[in-house]
Amino acid sequence: MTSTDLHDPGREAVRARVAAALTRSRARSTALTDAVDDDDLVRQHSKLMSPLVWDLAHIGNQEELWLVRDVGGREPVREDIDNLYDAFQHSRASRPGLPLLSPAEARGYVRQVREKVFDVLDRSPLEGRRLLQDGFAFGMIVQHEQQHAETMLATHQLRLGAPVLHAPEPPRAVVPLPEREVLVPGGEFTMGTSTDPWALDNERPAVGVHVDAFFIDTVPVSNGEYLAFLDAGGYDDERWWSAAGWAHRQKAGLVAPRFWERAEDGWYRTRFGVREPVPVDEPVVHVCFHEAQAYAAWAGKRLPTEPEWEKAARFDPATGRSRRFPWGDEEPTAEHANLGQRHLRPAPVGAYAAGASPLGVRQLMGDVWEWCDSDFHPYPGFAAFPYREYSEVFFGGDYKMLRGGSFGTDADAVRGTFRNWDHPIRRQIFSGFRLARDAAPHEVR
Structure with missing residues (x-):
């Protein structure tokens, strides 16, 4: 391949997109780790999470493995640390006991790797191997770093001490609010993708899926609505909980969403070191699947299934096609969704009218991950x-699906087809939910 072929306009556009995404993801990782001192970086703030310094070096190690060694064919930078930063070799709880790189060593390591990666990017043909096509390997690493940035943000939420992260407030809701629920018509739609260049393996291939007509709420469940469940004794009434959910509620002593506490004058929450009254107009966050399911039963509804969620988010009844995002195929902007840690909280329910789906469903992207009542399985043809370790090893476990991203999810790491999953007891993640219900025959037009 000649130098002219290597730098043709199409490849240069991909190269520019990759470079910008790599730069943005590293700026975020740097900000999250520079916000605290070295003692905080090496401390484990929860056994559910790694020390921040492990996440930082792990980001560099994955980048080295895939982009420096595989794509670039270069000599290893630090082959001796591969085992330390293999997520499948060491549980999160055990990582503080490993001989990890110090904060200074980790920062130097990721800088050295990144310098080599930009040289690899400049020389890569961006074609010839599936791993290179449309910059997939680089996009995979960008998404990996952004996923760990959201994990590090969750670690910041778990740390004790004075606030170290700051961001402007999200936009207010546009009034009047949309209708409470909308009908999603029955029929087949295209779920997943075979064409999105940076889509990961569990999003592929595109498949036709039939979904019966159903209603879905136009906004996520708010804190104010969830407070009504608490006030009604929802956590003490076994009727609303599944058997597994009730057993977990009792074992874990759940009484409210994580980070909430009751005071004489009402409910408060702690958010990134700030103690504040629970804002009634924001989507509820830091609830597990069992809590979401119990609330839905109490409210006389249910959680949407994963196919229902994706149809509500992507299906355009006017054209019959599935969009990349609820609002269309264009990349998210600050007008569409609360993404990228631009704000350090969900926006009030009803915000982001520009990001609504054709049916009028808002905030399907960003704000809070939304629990779906589906297990994690591959699509036909997966x-x-x-x-294998990205998706396949997790199929068939007790995982429940989460869709749509949160305020801590970057735009490069989410789309209408993106699939997230976690154990149904997890609450440290930025998880909320919206409700759905079956459509009665007389309600189907």
Whole structure:
């Protein structure tokens, strides 16, 4: 391949997109780790999370493995640390006991790796191997870093001490609010994708899925609505809970969303070191699947299934096609969704009218991950790529699906087809939910 071929306009556009995404993801990782001192970086703030310094070096190690060694064919930078930063070799709880790189060593390591990666990017043909096509390997690493940035943000939420992160307030809701629920018509739609260049293996291939007509709420469940469940004794009434959910509620002593506490003058929450009254107009966050399911039963509804959620988010009844995002195929902007840690909280329910789906459903992207009542399984025709450990090893576990991203999810790491999953007891993640219900025959037009 000649130098002219290597730098043709199409490849240069991909190269520019990759470079910008790499730069943005590193700026975020740096900000999250520079916000605290070295003692905080090496401390484990929860056994559910790694020390922040582990996440930082792990980001560099994955980048080295895939972009420096595989794509670039270069000599290893630090082959001796591969085992330390293999997420499958060491549980999160055990990582503080490993001989990890110090904060200074980790920062130097990721800088060295990144310098080599930009040289690899400049020389890569961005074609010839599936891993290179449309910059997939680089996009995979960008998404990996942004996913760990959201994990580090969750670690910041768990740390004790004075606030160290700051951001402007999100936009207010546009009034009047949309209708409470809308009908999603029954029929087949295209779920997943075979064409999105940076889509990961569990999003592939695109499949036709039939969904019966159903109603879905136009906004997520708010804190104010969830407070009504608490006031009604929802946590003490076994009727609303599944058997597994009730057993977990009792074992874990759940009484409210995580980070909430009751005071004489009402409910308060702690958010990134700030103690504040629970804002009634924001989507509820830091609830597990069992809590979401119990609330839905109390409210006389249910959680949407994963196919229902994706149809509500992507299906355009006017054209019959599935969009990349609820608002269309264009990349998210600050007008569409609360993404990228631009704000350090969900926006009030009803915000982001510009991001609504064709049916009028808002905030499907960003703000809070939304629990779906579906297990994690592959689509028909699934093929692991480029490694089994991203998706395949998790199929068939007790995982429940989460869709749509949160205020801590970057735009490069989410889309209408993106699939997240976690154990149904997890609450440290930025998880909320919205409700759905079956459509009665007389309600189907």
